[in-house]
Amino acid sequence: MRCVIVGYGRVGIRTAQILDEEGHSVLVIDNDPAKVERAHEAGFVVIEGDGSTAETLAKADLDTADAVAGLTGDPETNFAVCTTANEHGCRTVLRISEEFSEEVYQQYSEGVDEIVYPEQLGAAGAKTALLGGDFNVLADITEKLAATTLTVPEGSPAIGERVVSLDVPEGARIYAHGRAGESMEIPLPRTAIEAGDQLAVIAEPDAVSVVRDRLHGDSMA
Template sequence: MRVVIAGAGAVGRSIAQELIGNGHSILLIDKSPASIRAEMVPEAQWLLADACELSSLEEAQLESCDVVISATGDDKANLVISLLAKTEFAVPRTVGRVNHPSNEWLFSESWGVDVSVSTPRLMSALVEEAVTVGDLVRLFTFRQSNTTLVELTMPANSPYVGTRVCDVPWPSDVVLVAILRDNSIQTPDADRSLESGDELLFVTPTEAEDHLGELLSPKH
């Protein structure tokens, strides 16, 4: 894929390095000369320009890219970039970085954002995941489909410890995508049994989250 990343700070460069490692073509854009540090990601293309300007995006040939990632430290800029990418260049996928949680509600389809990533919310979710057993922790929201990526660590006294995956009465449309066990990733095969301490990753509709949490929690 060809991916354009607006914002060449530490976050943008880190994303670029990961994507290049996965075989993607990357263009980094930033309006600050100090941020143009091509030696740090030599495999990427670099453009000194203001990504909020239509002419800059035309120079970046956004019409030929598959994904635009707005990763600047300014929420207003990230919204403008996403909107221009979607409405002026019909970019198939846009990802917007949310810097301030109070602005999360703006990062939606109306501003051209397909996927929003809230750094503060993600960090707090990871903290919760590290210390919480038996409670559902929301890690990520897929806005277009009203679904979420959630995690639950199986408590020892859950009624489904020792139960095969296929024998659990999962809520409708809930998908168990992975089981993290003993520092490895286990596929959720139908005959695999759930164990105490398993970290379960689900994709679920938001309205099914409570049901899912109650299903796996200890019965009183």
């Protein structure tokens, strides 16, 4: 696939690296000369400019791109990127941060294919969204970590808490959530936990056990 990444910060760098390692073609856009130089040194084709403008995106030849990701720290810029990319038939991925309300999420989600919270899943999530896959990101996770899906039991002390605010051990991440019988997705900022929910967790094996215990009411901090 040919992928265009707008924003070569922490998330953009790692996403570009993962895509490149998997054999995909990557073009980077950033308006910071230092980041442009860093991308050049990493071996990527780079365009220096404001990725939210049609003029800059025209240089990326979006008609030949399969997917475009707005991964800057500014969701408005990212949305502008995706809006233009949609006009060229590209798959679109937009980065927002956890503090956004569900209303804002819904506003953005109507105009893009995927929304990612890098704080929840990182570059693996952005890569998966770009390629249009599910949330099976095991290939991107160090061998020291385990991935599993946990079910929230009736009576769990976690019921009513926001997924993104759930107390989990350091290094553990809840990277996807789904209601009983529904597909799993990256949780919305205000998604509250209900009995029967599925939580996909990445963590060291011992930490997974801690998360399971907390969902069942044991060892609650």
